[in-house]
Amino acid sequence: MGQYESLKEDILGFSSLGAAALWEIPEARTVFDHFKQLLNAGLVRAAEKSGGEWVVNAWVKEGILLGMRLGRLQESHVPLDGHGAGFTFIDKDTYPLKAITLDNNVRIVPGGSAVRDGSYLAPSVVMMPPAYVNVGAYVDEGTMIDSHALVGSCAQVGKKVHLSAGVQVGGVLEPVGAMPVIIEDEVMVGGNCGIYEGTIVRERAVIGTGVILNGSTPVYDIALNTVYRKTAEAPLVIPAGAVVVAGSRKIKGDFASEHGLSIYTPVIIKYRDERTDSATALEEALR
Numbered sequence: 001m002g003q004y005e006s007l008k009e010d011i012l013g014f015s016s017l018g019a020a021a022l023w024e025i026p027e028a029r030t031v032f033d034h035f036k037q038l039l040n041a042g043l044v045r046a047a048e049k050s051g052g053e054w055v056v057n058a059w060v061k062e063g064i065l066l067g068m069r070l071g072r073l074q075e076s077h078v079p080l081d082g083h084g085a086g087f088t089f090i091d092k093d094t095y096p097l098k099a100i101t102l103d104n105n106v107r108i109v110p111g112g113s114a115v116r117d118g119s120y121l122a123p124s125v126v127m128m129p130p131a132y133v134n135v136g137a138y139v140d141e142g143t144m145i146d147s148h149a150l151v152g153s154c155a156q157v158g159k160k161v162h163l164s165a166g167v168q169v170g171g172v173l174e175p176v177g178a179m180p181v182i183i184e185d186e187v188m189v190g191g192n193c194g195i196y197e198g199t200i201v202r203e204r205a206v207i208g209t210g211v212i213l214n215g216s217t218p219v220y221d222i223a224l225n226t227v228y229r230k231t232a233e234a235p236l237v238i239p240a241g242a243v244v245v246a247g248s249r250k251i252k253g254d255f256a257s258e259h260g261l262s263i264y265t266p267v268i269i270k271y272r273d274e275r276t277d278s279a280t281a282l283e284e285a286l287r
């Protein structure tokens, strides 16, 4: 993203100013609108892969926050009957719904889904209702976002990913975080999973139903006899092809053992095999 160096400088320059000062500078809005256009087109991303590793573009989050400060409350109304009844929404005028047309070649199945301006949906993405894609999110080709799923702010979701019903992919805006959640190509995330706090799920991993991953959950790999955890320098990374299921482990200490207590923990039970492939095969007809 070297070609956006001057945009980055402008954004960081305006970022130190409060809303009242920004409203007096028309150029701030022009810069933000240009930045948002690039986010909408997927040309500017909160994180991108470079030499096999993910690099966070911290200024992108600053740009999104700039839009929050620049925005003024605006009411929008979706009429239902032509007599005043309908849905009213109130949000910052910098973040309306994303304008999506047939040319985008995505499917947003009717029923209460919303895609916020400043997010990217690649052609052939499918959204089942209701689902929400927040600002800064990037969702690549062929990905299915099933009902009740959230793609949080700045989350980066790869190609042919399946986010099953109820999956929550956390965002970076609040609570304050630096690293967006990253889900690489062909990952299958089972129903009701939660992936938070900058976790990286490498390609073709399978996250079993109900698994929660965040910066405080060590992941026990019983196939390779190792433990993965977030460190001060690096986020939690789920290796490529890992099959993660919801497990538990004993809590240390006399009181805990006296009461037989255990705590939830994700476990890598194995790495993808033919059985996993058949359990997670996607239905092309749905895409």
Ligand SMILES: CC(C)(COP(=O)(O)OP(=O)(O)OC[C@H]1O[C@@H](n2cnc3c(N)ncnc32)[C@H](O)[C@@H]1OP(=O)(O)O)[C@@H](O)C(=O)NCCC(=O)NCCS
Binding pocket: 146, 164, 165, 189, 190, 191, 192, 206, 207, 208, 209, 210, 243, 244, 245, 246, 269, 270, 273, 275, 276, 277, 279, 280
């Ligand atoms: C992970 C998953 C794909 C199974 O993968 P798989 O490769 O077929 O797993 P296997 O059946 O070979 O199981 C391997 C071992 O893990 C255990 N296991 C598998 N899935 C498990 C799960 N979700 N939770 C706990 N243990 C699990 C099995 O009991 C087995 O252990 P064993 O050898 O001691 O009997 C499946 O459990 C899953 O979560 N699917 C997602 C379903 C879903 O949420 N769909 C969304 C629809 S909207």
